[in-house]
Amino acid sequence: xxxxxxxxxxxxxxxxxxxxxxxxxxxxxxxxxxxxxxxxxxxxxxxxxxxxxxxxxxxxxxxxxxxxxxxxxxxxxxxxxxxxxxxxxxxxxxxxxxxxxxxxxxxxxxxxxxxxxxxxxxxxxxxxxxxxxxxxxxxxxxxxxxxxxxxxxxxxxxxxxxxxxxxxxxxxxxxxxxxxxxxxxxxxxxxxxxxxxxxxxxxxxxxxxxxxxxxxxxxxxxxxxxxxxxxxxxxxxxxxxxxxxxxxxxxxxxxxxxxxxxxxxxxxxxxxxxxxxxxxxxxxxxxxxxxxxxxxxxxxxxxxxxxxxxxxxxxxxxxxxx
Numbered sequence: 001x002x003x004x005x006x007x008x009x010x011x012x013x014x015x016x017x018x019x020x021x022x023x024x025x026x027x028x029x030x031x032x033x034x035x036x037x038x039x040x041x042x043x044x045x046x047x048x049x050x051x052x053x054x055x056x057x058x059x060x061x062x063x064x065x066x067x068x069x070x071x072x073x074x075x076x077x078x079x080x081x082x083x084x085x086x087x088x089x090x091x092x093x094x095x096x097x098x099x100x101x102x103x104x105x106x107x108x109x110x111x112x113x114x115x116x117x118x119x120x121x122x123x124x125x126x127x128x129x130x131x132x133x134x135x136x137x138x139x140x141x142x143x144x145x146x147x148x149x150x151x152x153x154x155x156x157x158x159x160x161x162x163x164x165x166x167x168x169x170x171x172x173x174x175x176x177x178x179x180x181x182x183x184x185x186x187x188x189x190x191x192x193x194x195x196x197x198x199x200x201x202x203x204x205x206x207x208x209x210x211x212x213x214x215x216x217x218x219x220x221x222x223x224x225x226x227x228x229x230x231x232x233x234x235x236x237x238x239x240x241x242x243x244x245x246x247x248x249x250x251x252x253x254x255x256x257x258x259x260x261x262x263x264x265x266x267x268x269x270x271x272x273x274x275x276x277x278x279x280x281x282x283x284x285x286x287x288x289x290x291x292x293x294x295x296x297x298x299x300x301x302x303x304x305x306x307x308x309x310x311x312x313x314x315x316x317x318x319x320x321x322x
Contacts, residue, residue, distance in 0.1 A: 207269055
């Protein structure tokens with residue numbers, strides 16, 4: 001883990017600061033003695049190579065966190081494979097290359113646990129990467145993320161720069177996407193359960209069999225781990241970020257219904273895809289440093305639902321495409 005990077009007095013660019021992860025990283029960096037740089041997409045399209053190069057040259061950050069990405073659930077990945085592959089390849093390559101051209105000292109690339117093979121050993125160690133075929137329902141996004149990870153390794157090896165990668169497990173929390181056509185499982189279940197509670201409905205339908213096992217990390221814990229790695233890690237290998245614990249989709253649905261309230265009965269639609277049978281991260285490398293998450297799943301769900309209700313009342317929670 002050796003490779004301390006002192007954030008004091010540094011200019012840190014968070015790409016994707018409006019997203020769930022990026023906004024959490026900004027919240028976490030506020031506790032550090034550093035200057036946080038952000039740029040809205042209306043000002044800079046990260047897919048614009050010339051624009052990104054100009055912005056980076058003008059602002060000269062000392063460190064970069066790449067939390068920007070086109071993300072979505074199984075349905076969105078299946079419908080828009082070109083978007084998930086091309087947009088992510090383009091924006092992450094633009095940022096990494098522009099960072100190098102502007103002499104950025106430290107860069108952290110944010111990947112995803114979907115980079116691992118469908119039948120990877122469980123828990124999934126970092127060296128399981130490229131050990132077998134990917135899960136078809138999200139392979140486009142996964143391939144882009146693998147390319148970003150490898151590009152960081154390539155820059156390290158060819159130019160000796162301190163570019164690192166972190167691979168978080170499934171994240172949830174404030175700022176999540178609650179659009180049913182493009183959201184991940186927790187916000188989708190939470191929105192459905194909330195709608196049933198309001199309408200008096202009695203049946204919550206869940207995609208798939210409910211048997212797959214998944215690991216979930218509250219986004220503010222993820223942000224804390226990312227800042228920890230930014231400050232303390234310098235290595236060629238990516239680092240898994242998670243809790244080391246998983247739960248079945250059926251039990252997760254029950255937990256969400258319990259947090260939301262109401263008495264909805266949970267049913268399953270086995271005609272819908274399950275995705276990977278299990279996806280648990282081996283977090284022994286990260287935990288060996290002493291870092292641990294603060295929030296248990298129940299408390300994280302409660303905080304997420306409170307955020308959802310607050311922003312639903314204000315009319316600014318994301319319930320549809322941006």
